Amino acid sequence: MKKSILLSGSAVAMAALAAAPAASAQDETVTVVEETALVSDIPCKTHYYSGSGDNWFIQIGAGIASPFMEDHPAGPSPEHHITVNYNFGFGKWMSPYLGWRLSFYGGPLHWQNVSWEKSKYVNANFDLMWDMFNSFGGVNSRRVFSIVPFVGLGGSYAWDFKPNHGNILNHHGTQKTNSWTLPVSAGLQLRFRLCKYVDFFAEGRVSFYGDNFNNYAYGSPIDMNITATGGFSFNIGGCDFKSYNPCDYLDYINTLNGQVNDLRNALAVTGAALAEAEAQLPCPEVPEAVVAEVEPAPLMATVRFRLNSAKITDEEMVNVYNISKWMSENPDQNVAIVGYADKDTGTSEYNMGLSKRRAEAVRDTLVNKYGVNPDRLSIQAEGSDVQPYDVNNWNRIVIFNAK
Numbered sequence: 001m002k003k004s005i006l007l008s009g010s011a012v013a014m015a016a017l018a019a020a021p022a023a024s025a026q027d028e029t030v031t032v033v034e035e036t037a038l039v040s041d042i043p044c045k046t047h048y049y050s051g052s053g054d055n056w057f058i059q060i061g062a063g064i065a066s067p068f069m070e071d072h073p074a075g076p077s078p079e080h081h082i083t084v085n086y087n088f089g090f091g092k093w094m095s096p097y098l099g100w101r102l103s104f105y106g107g108p109l110h111w112q113n114v115s116w117e118k119s120k121y122v123n124a125n126f127d128l129m130w131d132m133f134n135s136f137g138g139v140n141s142r143r144v145f146s147i148v149p150f151v152g153l154g155g156s157y158a159w160d161f162k163p164n165h166g167n168i169l170n171h172h173g174t175q176k177t178n179s180w181t182l183p184v185s186a187g188l189q190l191r192f193r194l195c196k197y198v199d200f201f202a203e204g205r206v207s208f209y210g211d212n213f214n215n216y217a218y219g220s221p222i223d224m225n226i227t228a229t230g231g232f233s234f235n236i237g238g239c240d241f242k243s244y245n246p247c248d249y250l251d252y253i254n255t256l257n258g259q260v261n262d263l264r265n266a267l268a269v270t271g272a273a274l275a276e277a278e279a280q281l282p283c284p285e286v287p288e289a290v291v292a293e294v295e296p297a298p299l300m301a302t303v304r305f306r307l308n309s310a311k312i313t314d315e316e317m318v319n320v321y322n323i324s325k326w327m328s329e330n331p332d333q334n335v336a337i338v339g340y341a342d343k344d345t346g347t348s349e350y351n352m353g354l355s356k357r358r359a360e361a362v363r364d365t366l367v368n369k370y371g372v373n374p375d376r377l378s379i380q381a382e383g384s385d386v387q388p389y390d391v392n393n394w395n396r397i398v399i400f401n402a403k
Helices: 010-022 132-137 250-279 314-329 348-368
Strands: 002-008 037-043 047-049 056-068 083-093 098-112 116-130 145-162 178-181 184-193 198-210 222-236 242-244 298-304 335-339 377-381 397-402
Touching (some): 056 098, 056 198, 083 116, 083 222, 098 145, 098 222, 116 184, 145 198, 298 314, 314 348, 335 348, 348 377, 348 397
Antiparallel strands (some): 002 037, 047 242, 056 083, 056 222, 083 098, 098 116, 116 145, 145 178, 184 198, 198 222, 298 397, 335 397
């Protein structure tokens, strides 16, 4: 979806406004200078990003490991392959779709060769992680279940081989007692969101090593180690992402353009009326004007909200401040705070509560932060049953009505 932004030459309009009062009695017409406009198409897509201190996580877990080495027919039964495995890691989600982590694994290893053999190992991996559900199902930081594939590159160190049947020699011509390898790995994580700050995860990983991983080179040139791990991930600073949409301010731009056009039309009418009045000097008697009662009218300031949010952003706080200043300068005026929600998201019942929370957030800010008397404020929740704008996203809004 794309929208057009109209950038108008405000200097021309200001010049016309300044010139109007100087029109002489002989001028019967007002000239309105036509403006040039630049129209630019901008894709209306929400972009998500993570601040430098946001969306970090620490994970702690444990599970099992089962290596697949060179098997020997005289070896023991396969169940000896399974050993305990420990895990610690930390990382960061750079966006709702991609993240990275540094993950450490370690523990004992058992495998069969000529006999039952064992060693200890530690493994460090740098993983790239991809959130499939956010990519295909839309960004939702409160999603209960997600599938996260990952790939990694790392380093592994193994030692304490017992018994040491290795056939790989060191530079002294004797059996090596340890091994260094650079494994590549791939896996799948199942993530269950328990709350904003804590996840439970269960993941499986397959790591591929060179044939010297167990200090024995024989048969297949690749050794493997399969791990299954479960544990908890702690989200530092929560799991929400910052976002922006280049079209968020189009309604303001369109409103301002409309006001400029209205002022230009009013200028033309006022100029013509002024010329006509000056031509009739001295002025005839004018009957006293009758002031009609005016219905409550919406004020120009509004407060927009993000999807499924009742939090006032820093960008919108200036509009709350402007209303507080207006009320300070107009002490006899009261204000109704009317909250709305867009109809394309959520149920009607949920949106009614969301619109009420938005109106309450604005009222509380006016009272607690800017000192407005709460008796001068009232709130009204319209939910998604009433849509003040034709564009769906614009209806995530609070509108002020003067009373």
